[in-house]
Amino acid sequence: MKTYIFGIGGTGARVIKSLTMLLSAGVEIKTDEIVPVFIDTDAAAANLTETVTLLDDYKSINESLQFAGGVRNRFFKTRVTQLVGQFRLNLANTQGKKFKDYIGFATLDEPNKALAQMLFSQDNLDTSMTEGFLGNPNIGSVVLNQFSQTKAFAALANNFQKGDRIFIISSIFGGTGASGFPLLLKNLRSMDPKSPNASLIQNASIGAITVLPYFNVGQDSQNKNRIDSSTFVSKTQAALEYYAANISGNNSLNALYYLGDTPTAMYSYSEGGTTQRNKAHLMEFIAALAVIDFCRLGDNSLKTQNGVAVNPVYKEFGVQEDGDVNFKTFYDGTQQLLRTPMTQFTLMCKYLNEQLDTSRKDQAWTRGKRPFDDAFFSGSFFQQLSSVKEAYMNWLEEMGNNQRKFVPFSLEERKNDVFGLVNGVLPGKVMSLKSNYALFDSYLNGNEGKIPSTFGAGQRFMELFYQTTEKLVADKKLA
């Protein structure tokens, strides 16, 4: 079963980034593969570029690994498939163009010009779409209506199979997401019957998450303030009224997730491009959990007939108490999903950052008949793994420094308390003369001989670290 995940706008990109981090850690998702597709006219958006790079690295690592035949490793387990180049749905005639050129304003007759000027302000008409819609869903609702003419849409139609699912991620208070989500949904539910698999797609299980305002934007130094966070709530209200009539009101979706928080985070003003790089936020992390939850829903609860959901489901997310969040703040189900895989993966990342350079010179696990030598550590597999590791640690750090904070781990180097990394958890004792990274190395040395030498180097490395961190987390009672 495939799950096509459309990430619309900046929030879509950041949520898919969070999902990729969770899948890197081996968080279980009940789908065989995910097919991410980004929809954003802002081709240079920093968050989008980062996420695409992360997905490229993830995909390369996943393709180097096998997960059958007695393999225990779950890191990078879920397959990621690329439907279109750079994972992006390309929108025609948007790059370097103003909105008024897109609609051919200059060629309109006078009545139509007057109508256009009623619907769109002069600022709207003069907006260059290179960096997106600048928080104007009214522009997006025109431009994004070309979904069904894109190559990505055609590829989706050609590849879609019975049982595949679709999930749409967007914010409700921006420009691209707010307009793109209902349009995409409309295009999916009313596919041209001549398209391949039109009936399958029309009746597919489709879920979505709409993210309500969770941050504010600072003042523009040039005082243009074309993106104004004081309008986020009113835009949200308007969008929700539209959704009530045209999404939940007509049962277009099988599952709709709502997510929001009191906006306390303040981001620097940016209209897009390489400067729009919002730090990772807990809301994006939780939105990624919605994708995982959707994949867990049984087929019986996601039935669709004639493009209409039979029993649509509506969900929100809550935590046990207000304030900064760590694993213990989540309810049991979420804790069980996240704690073990994320703790294992974070332990591995910290070891690679803090101890590997020393241990690779003299530890038994790096030697043997098929050693992990300099060639391995300078090879492409390890470089890609390092790239994902850096991104993962930065992602955790950013969420820990944002508002509201998500601090499941203590990330600073503490070589005398390596296993005290899980906040709120006191590590258990192990009967051994070894402690901290010496214990870690001892477990690595002990497990090295159990890994089949027929595995490739990358496979052996991941299997070794997965088995070792699995045993450490269990023995030290970290999750």
Place this chain on the structure above:
Amino acid sequence: MFFVLLLGNLYCWFQGLYGYNLSGHLWGWEDATQSYSGILVYNSVGMWTLIVSAVMMVLYYYVINHPRFNKWWHWGIVAVANSLIALLIGWYRAFSDFNNGLIADSLMYARDENGEIVEELITSANCWGFGMANMIVAFIFFLVLSLLFHWWSTNARYSPFVKF
């Protein structure tokens, strides 16, 4: 017979350290029988040295077995400790017999026609010399045992040699 004399033959490579006469005692020479009918001290010292070396090998590879104590000089520290213990074993065994008058008179002294002692043929220095020989033998034991049994150590299996 070969194995009975094996340890003694090994020690005799280093006889120059402790002298021919003490070696004769260690082989079991008795004046009363004018033959090597006494205790084969080489075997008892050799067995104890072998046991201690085995214990030290097990200690290093399977008890301590520590990822921060697995370099060649860590192995060297244990080898030196083993050798020092062997030095004391060898010296003590030889000196104990020397001090208690258990060494045959013909090996201990050179006497004139009147039976007066002309020269002491074995002194306490010879006992230390045997201790030093036992040090070297202990090092050989420890090295051989390390080469044979290091493979199954979790953390020290490539100490002191990466390839053997």
